[in-house]
Amino acid sequence: MMMQHLWATDVPSEMDDNLTHPPDKRRKMSTIGSEEVILDKFCDPDNPITITFQDISAAAYKIRDGIERTPCLKSQMTQMYGMKLFFKKEFLQYTGSFKERGARYALLMLNKDQKKQGVIAASAGNHALALAYHGQELGISITVIMPIIAPLMKIQACRKFGANVQVKGANLAESKLHAMKLGREEGLIYINGYDHPHILAGQGTMGLEIVEQVPDLDACIIPVGGGGLIAGAALAIKNLRPNCTIIGVESERCPSFTNAIQSGKPVYTEMHSTLADGLAVPTVGVNAFATAKDLIDKMIIVKEENIALAILRLLEMEKAVVEGAGAVGLAAVIENLVPELVGKKVVIALCGGNIDTTALGRVIERGLAVDGRLNRFVVEVSDRPGSIAELTKLIAGLGVSLKDIFHERAWIKSDIFAVQVKVVCETRDAEHSEELHQALKERYNHLNWSPIY
Template identity: 55%
Template sequence: MPNDVTFEEIVAARERIASGVLKTPCSESPLLSELCGCRVFPKLEYLQRTGSFKERGARNALLLLSEEQRRKGVTAASAGNHALALAYHGRDLGIPVTVVMPVFAPLVKQMRAASFGARVLLHGSNIGEAKVRADELVVDEGLTYIHGFDGADVIAGQGTLGLEILEQVSDVDAIVVPIGGGGLIAGLGLAVKTLRPDTEIIGVEPENAASYKAALEVGHPILTHMEPTLGDGLAVPTVGPRAFEIARKVVDRTVTVDEGRIALAILRLVELEKGVVEGAGATPLAALMSSKLADLKGKKVVIVLCGGNIDPTVLGRVIERGLVQGGRLAQFRAVISDRPGGLALLAETIADTGASVQQITHERAFASADVSKVEVTVVVETRDNEHFARLRKKLRERGIVVK
């Protein structure tokens, strides 16, 4: 696949989509800077009308359709954000849109795409399987397929994000970008490297969905096994061939982040920035909070928060997981006396350390053979992991067996 996206096309795309896509904020966050040890500038793409950067590429591609293509309509396979972008801008431009989503696509994205007037079809367990159905619609109904991350017009549209960042943070040292199919980092990287070659472009993938990393290892895109991930928008089994050829020339390095880090990053964005960001969008912060980008300490770093379309029910579970990851919520088992005062001693010790009891569950039937003892499972709220460690030490000092 030739590198057929040019910097000039990105510049043209910016002018083309300007009236329909927001220029999102990119100001320094003092709290995130303190947390990460570098000057952090979050690019708030989750503030786009449909909640993600995908609007840039979708609108650019739609505006470049012929009159006949507009009349017949378009289709795409998408886990959600590309579908939302096509649906919204298709409605705005009067172009019929049919989107095919994996069966497990977040319900909130399915409902919103339909609310924008798109025909929503569910098929397969991932993007690859959904695309099979979308390809059938191209043949059967004459629809035009708009690729969510590998179409040249889409990549050019995503590249406008890079132009904006350089205007907002002209002397940026590094830009940390999520990687799914590769379209965002390809377009952004091409724009940034053309204007400021010294700016480092860093890609981030979930450990459970690292198709770009797998492609780098063999030198070309390959089908990669996907595990469930909070960054569901990045769970693309095969990185786009066109996007890969562009990205490998403009991306300086890539890192992966685990699910715990992603959950903690979502929580930190809620707490510190008052922003609701989906797992895919939170991966750049997750990478900064890990030790993998320690060399960025003290530098000016833009993190692309690419989307905010997280299912509310998932958000609740993610916040709890983030609390656990950060040592704010902890669980332990303890053996205490089943006589009067045993539970009181446990509660008093927890209170003395400044922790707060969230839940206590007793287990008598399957606990110790000593009927004078009872095993309890305790969930406590603590300040951090160090605080929890002090609590466990204090419990042992008072003769309470902690498992």
């Protein structure tokens, strides 16, 4: 498989001409059924482009005045997990994610005519926000096609930054097809949010900052969706610290990069709803895969409940609001999937903070349940005055907080003189929950104890 390297449009070279005027062999179209599919000329499966360390260095110089140099600080959880944990807080970028790095660089690398014409992209969130914001800053017209599943708050935010937002497509794949068709009709450059070579180079600047901020790091844990962030960041880190272990993390609901490594190439992976919606990319980028596959030391797949717990831990201990996609690195530590890092200095990238506010409350409750602090049980008590009061007295006596209680009589088959009581309560920790569990078992014969998740 032939591999090309990234070029810079502001430095004259034969490669530069290919970016502005790509050869005919790169203008491809195919069909799936009766549906036309336009292949992205910058993300050609037959000719993947691998970026270089020099490309990342060039990107760092060009975007230095427009991107936040986010902190990489020691975590409050260092003692909890036996590692010297540092969090790279990319959620503190202006629009809430690392996507700004690649978006700004890709926009800056357009030639004069392309900047005048404008760009187009398909995105359900962070990439669209980053392009919209930096397009407004640089005076470049931005069109984003967002699927109908995109959160309303993100759609409104893109419009606030002056982007032309069209909501089309049931999913991101349909939105991308529409975006590429519209781009071809109107002469707009399509910028893939996780695989355009300039996007990869821009994302790599996070890796440069990490090594400068924690120069003696032993490992870096990076969330993986389409692969753009880990491709750029791993390349930067490995060039500056070759012995650093690079670990990629995905949700169990869409392990597309793990499947790509096992298959030796990007392959389609069935996608399911996940808390880490920003990582739900069914086919990883061809350029990202070509660049990252030999730089990643380990890929990890985490469970959904541990993503929720990671979000909760970050809220409580770091005072950080992080979306599911940004929290999967910590989820891997919580799930004890990196025991080899105990005692090591580890950086975890918290790459985004744009969690849907309507879902945040549910995520917190899920995290509390996983942590053994939110419990649900059903118990049968005597249907006589004072029985429920005795139950609540037992709960209160143990210092447990009652969150919800409901009782019913009609559906009990065992005893007509009994009442069934359903309780949701909050405890200090898993040990406290077990104390409550044992007390209930000793007092009541009919007890159904079950965790919420």
